[in-house]
Amino acid sequence: MRKLLIIFLFPLVVFAKTDNSKYTTAGNVYLTVTNFGMLGAGRGIPPLPTGEPQPSCEYPAGTRTERLFRAGLWVGAVSPWGICVTTGVCDALSITAGSSEGFEFYPTRDQDDVIIEKSSLMTSQYYSLDAVSEQDFYATYYDTSSVLNHTPLGLEVCQVSYVWSYSYIDDVVIVRFIIKNIGDADLEDVYIGMYAELVSGNRDFWGDDFNATPFFGHKRLFYKDSLHLVYEMNDGTDYLAKGMFGVGMVGIERDTTRIYLDSLTISFNWWEWDYNVIVSDSSNYRTMSNGRREPDVDDGYLVDHPYPDPTSLLSAGPIPYLNRGDSLTVTFALCGGMTDDELYQNFGWAKKAYETNYVLPAPPPSPRLVIIPDSRKVTLLFDNSPEFIRDPSPPNLRDFEGYRIYRSETGLADPDEWILLYQFDKTPDDSIQDVDHSQGFNTGMPEKETEGEYEGWYKIIDQDVRNGFRYYYTVTSYDVGNPEIGLPPLESALRQNMVEVIPGTPPTSEPDKAVGVYPNPYRMSSMWDTGSPRGRVIRFFNLPENATIYIYNLAGDLVKTLEHEGVLEEEAGGEAVWDLITDREQAVATGLYIFCVKDHNTGRIKKGKFLVIK
Amino acid sequence: MRYSISILFLLLLFGCGKKYPIPPEYDYSMPPEESYVRVDTWTGNGEYVLDNMVDVIVGTDGFIYALTDNDVKKLYENGQLNKIIIEDLSLPSAIYQDIKRNIFISDGDIIRLFDREGDSIFAFQDTAVVVSAGISSVEDKIFMSDSERDLVLLYDTLGNLIDTLSSFGAGILNVDKPLDLCIWENRIFIVSSEHNWVEAISTYIPRVNLLHLGGESHEGDTLPGYFINPVDVAVDDSGCVYVAETGNQRIQKFDMYGDFIVETKLSEAPVSVAVSRDGMSLYVAFTDGIEKYKRPETPGEPE
Numbered sequence A: 001m002r003k004l005l006i007i008f009l010f011p012l013v014v015f016a017k018t019d020n021s022k023y024t025t026a027g028n029v030y031l032t033v034t035n036f037g038m039l040g041a042g043r044g045i046p047p048l049p050t051g052e053p054q055p056s057c058e059y060p061a062g063t064r065t066e067r068l069f070r071a072g073l074w075v076g077a078v079s080p081w082g083i084c085v086t087t088g089v090c091d092a093l094s095i096t097a098g099s100s101e102g103f104e105f106y107p108t109r110d111q112d113d114v115i116i117e118k119s120s121l122m123t124s125q126y127y128s129l130d131a132v133s134e135q136d137f138y139a140t141y142y143d144t145s146s147v148l149n150h151t152p153l154g155l156e157v158c159q160v161s162y163v164w165s166y167s168y169i170d171d172v173v174i175v176r177f178i179i180k181n182i183g184d185a186d187l188e189d190v191y192i193g194m195y196a197e198l199v200s201g202n203r204d205f206w207g208d209d210f211n212a213t214p215f216f217g218h219k220r221l222f223y224k225d226s227l228h229l230v231y232e233m234n235d236g237t238d239y240l241a242k243g244m245f246g247v248g249m250v251g252i253e254r255d256t257t258r259i260y261l262d263s264l265t266i267s268f269n270w271w272e273w274d275y276n277v278i279v280s281d282s283s284n285y286r287t288m289s290n291g292r293r294e295p296d297v298d299d300g301y302l303v304d305h306p307y308p309d310p311t312s313l314l315s316a317g318p319i320p321y322l323n324r325g326d327s328l329t330v331t332f333a334l335c336g337g338m339t340d341d342e343l344y345q346n347f348g349w350a351k352k353a354y355e356t357n358y359v360l361p362a363p364p365p366s367p368r369l370v371i372i373p374d375s376r377k378v379t380l381l382f383d384n385s386p387e388f389i390r391d392p393s394p395p396n397l398r399d400f401e402g403y404r405i406y407r408s409e410t411g412l413a414d415p416d417e418w419i420l421l422y423q424f425d426k427t428p429d430d431s432i433q434d435v436d437h438s439q440g441f442n443t444g445m446p447e448k449e450t451e452g453e454y455e456g457w458y459k460i461i462d463q464d465v466r467n468g469f470r471y472y473y474t475v476t477s478y479d480v481g482n483p484e485i486g487l488p489p490l491e492s493a494l495r496q497n498m499v500e501v502i503p504g505t506p507p508t509s510e511p512d513k514a515v516g517v518y519p520n521p522y523r524m525s526s527m528w529d530t531g532s533p534r535g536r537v538i539r540f541f542n543l544p545e546n547a548t549i550y551i552y553n554l555a556g557d558l559v560k561t562l563e564h565e566g567v568l569e570e571e572a573g574g575e576a577v578w579d580l581i582t583d584r585e586q587a588v589a590t591g592l593y594i595f596c597v598k599d600h601n602t603g604r605i606k607k608g609k610f611l612v613i614k
Numbered sequence B: 001m002r003y004s005i006s007i008l009f010l011l012l013l014f015g016c017g018k019k020y021p022i023p024p025e026y027d028y029s030m031p032p033e034e035s036y037v038r039v040d041t042w043t044g045n046g047e048y049v050l051d052n053m054v055d056v057i058v059g060t061d062g063f064i065y066a067l068t069d070n071d072v073k074k075l076y077e078n079g080q081l082n083k084i085i086i087e088d089l090s091l092p093s094a095i096y097q098d099i100k101r102n103i104f105i106s107d108g109d110i111i112r113l114f115d116r117e118g119d120s121i122f123a124f125q126d127t128a129v130v131v132s133a134g135i136s137s138v139e140d141k142i143f144m145s146d147s148e149r150d151l152v153l154l155y156d157t158l159g160n161l162i163d164t165l166s167s168f169g170a171g172i173l174n175v176d177k178p179l180d181l182c183i184w185e186n187r188i189f190i191v192s193s194e195h196n197w198v199e200a201i202s203t204y205i206p207r208v209n210l211l212h213l214g215g216e217s218h219e220g221d222t223l224p225g226y227f228i229n230p231v232d233v234a235v236d237d238s239g240c241v242y243v244a245e246t247g248n249q250r251i252q253k254f255d256m257y258g259d260f261i262v263e264t265k266l267s268e269a270p271v272s273v274a275v276s277r278d279g280m281s282l283y284v285a286f287t288d289g290i291e292k293y294k295r296p297e298t299p300g301e302p303e
Helices: A002-009 A216-217 A281-289 A299-304 A340-355 B001-015
Strands: A030-031 A065-079 A081-089 A116-117 A136-142 A157-164 A172-181 A185-203 A219-224 A229-234 A243-255 A258-259 A265-272 A309-320 A327-337 A370-375 A376-380 A402-408 A418-425 A456-461 A471-479 A499-501 A516-518 A538-543 A547-553 A559-563 A576-578 A591-599 A605-612 B037-042 B053-058 B064-068 B072-075 B081-086 B092-097 B103-107 B110-114 B120-125 B132-138 B142-144 B149-155 B161-166 B178-184 B187-192 B199-200 B208-214 B230-235 B239-244 B248-252 B260-265 B272-274 B281-286 B288-295
Touching: A030 A157, A065 A157, A065 A281, A065 A309, A065 A327, A065 A456, A081 A281, A116 A605, A136 A258, A136 A299, A157 A340, A172 A340, A185 A216, A185 A219, A185 A281, A185 A327, A219 A309, A229 A340, A243 A309, A258 A471, A265 A281, A281 A309, A309 A327, A327 A340, A370 A471, A370 A499, A370 B120, A402 A456, A402 A591, A418 A456, A516 A605, A547 A576, A559 A576, B053 B092, B053 B281, B053 B288, B081 B103, B081 B208, B092 B178, B103 B132, B120 B149, B132 B187, B149 B178, B161 B199, B161 B260, B178 B230, B187 B208, B187 B230, B199 B230, B199 B239, B208 B239, B230 B288, B239 B272
Parallel strands: B053 B272, B092 B132, B132 B178, B230 B272
Antiparallel strands: A065 A081, A065 A185, A116 A136, A136 A157, A157 A172, A172 A327, A185 A309, A219 A229, A229 A243, A243 A258, A243 A327, A265 A309, A370 A376, A376 A456, A402 A418, A402 A471, A471 A499, A516 A538, A538 A576, A547 A559, A547 A591, A591 A605, B037 B288, B053 B064, B064 B072, B072 B081, B092 B103, B103 B110, B110 B120, B132 B142, B142 B149, B149 B161, B178 B187, B187 B199, B199 B208, B230 B239, B239 B248, B248 B260, B272 B281, B281 B288
16 A cells, blocks of 8 residues: 555656747847746846846846746646646746746757757757748747646647847747647646746846846836737836836637637736635636736736736636647737837738737848958958849738848847948949839948959948957948838847957068057056956957967066967957966066067067067 | 468468457466556545446547446546536437537437537437447548447438448458447547447548457357457547457557457456547446556657
């Protein structure tokens, strides 16, 4: 009997490989996606390699404004085991993957079963022919793991998220859930829901550890019936968290048949977040199916009520049956906007994307870009491949109109970080006449390279640069747009082909070209110092291609040996940096230093000196 | 010793006949995880009453359908009522749910077809039928047993009689008082009650015997592998066969090759037996209720 009991009570151990390390970067929303039914980071994700926290749902991208603590899929149904609800996420303080009640979706135990990234961009390392958007994330998970107080419905969920950088839809992340009944029984009266802890908070206002702050005490929650869209905005306390963000239901398909959302019971519920309350499946099912439209949590509501810290659930159903082996596809869109109207417009684009099966008007891709750094100048070479690309949206015309060349000193996503250097616009007499090219500046295309490896590529030289400084270049393509449907000219993503470069002298072995150092003298800092302990650097210039640099103090002690080899892609090749740290890992003292450069190709030695003042 | 082994071999070869497999000896060392333990008894609650039970099945949709003498109750696997799905039956004797989730009921000499919501789709009557005791269906074919005329008949979905699968006789393709029918893959299981046999006949032509249970004679026995008055048969997804018999008041389980696995003793004579797809749960109907039996779950090996 004891043996029987042990067999009955032995819990299944979950060794699932949970993955929450991916977040969308192609658009204007940085949303963490997971392979266990959760969107957003919640708590407990290690910081990025840069030391920055991983965004949970940063919108607009780069502003450090978070919009979502976490969200997750809910599926409720009547099964032979009774009324069951599988919840991807619920009110809880923390998440322990694989063991927490309410976190009931998990991937398989296969260690390779993590999130897969694909991209429709040929320039992306994740390029795939079957990619739908510029950044697809694919994950598969199940509700069949042994989780406390969880009765599995027998679901396999294939989650796919789509992101584009196109200006009209870059504020949107589309998330599709393909829900398949892999269990032993049919499911009846199926309801689908999206649980969301929407909340705005800027990390610069609350600090990076803002989960420990009362950032959640300033939500205003709204529901737009006609769009099936729940959204949240800050009450103004956090003045840095501008705009609003929400999640809406875009569509439901059974097999390939789309279900008219208004034919279903749509429920918008919110409740006060409370991790202490354990809610039964039947109670959750009642909530999912109650058809209720809770009042908005706006300033008017708070006149008569205490602040509730609302947690929302947007649900729809019933889908009468989900038989064994059958699938159901539910599509949600997470999107932001600076105003109500902009939010609705962005969500409208999500719906259009869904209706057109994600065949969207797209800008031409950015061209292939090669950068050749030199002393006080940078040569940009790019091909003309975008000019022959047809817009994927009907009528599939070659609607390329021009190129824009940008430069930045930070390379960040924020458009304000970039300056437009040049714009080249097609003339009306262009050889490709799919569309009217009379609009725009009609400057014509730039000159082409006439020789060498890049013969036939466009060539631009930027001479407004300083040696030793880091620059980022990008060349975008834009099309003519489509005024008939209110679509402005679309431009490829700003950083799609971004190249980092540091101009400097090219390598030289000429005897009359002296090797030098800049800045010289080095006074406390230089303009390109990063501020980190090894971020203070001086640069040697006019170096040979392969050389060794010996640095001595005035006492004749060798303090540092630097090997300089070859040509780095991003640098001119005739320069090397020294972080002012000796071979003994000590910062150099103030003083005069002497250096010798030995050219390995010629054996020639050049000498020089520099001064460090600290 | 050598002689006795030879005699035993000859007996096996000639004495027992080649037609039928010999029921294996009961394995008293059967591991406990193969045994079924009663975990619940359903007689009804405030919502419903289970009396005058006729048949029970685990539907293709996973729900339990209890057929009483005048209605069909759709139950959760914990015995709670989902809903009374069909009412006002007159002489129901068997129920079956097909792959489309339509529900067939043999009701006197009428075959009734309902959709999964319980709405009537159509019915047909074969006036030649005296007592339709079992029903099953696959690929637009409807199988029915007539226990009085000792026939197993095949109809199309319009109710046209297209074939006779089995008729009265003593052989393995014959029946004597056929009762319940059950289909698994390409075989139809027939409870031949007066033969004390359960036969599996091909659903395709030519009709061949694919499995025989119950020994070589018509006498029946109390030994494992034999039956006395079998009344119902069910098959799980792995092809294991479950036979309910009133004479021995037990459920016997066989593997897909007909080898005996385990028996479950009952307190009274069963009316019907049903099994979950995974073979973990048995639902045994008696006149006034259903008993649920479970096999202990074995933990999976962590990968």
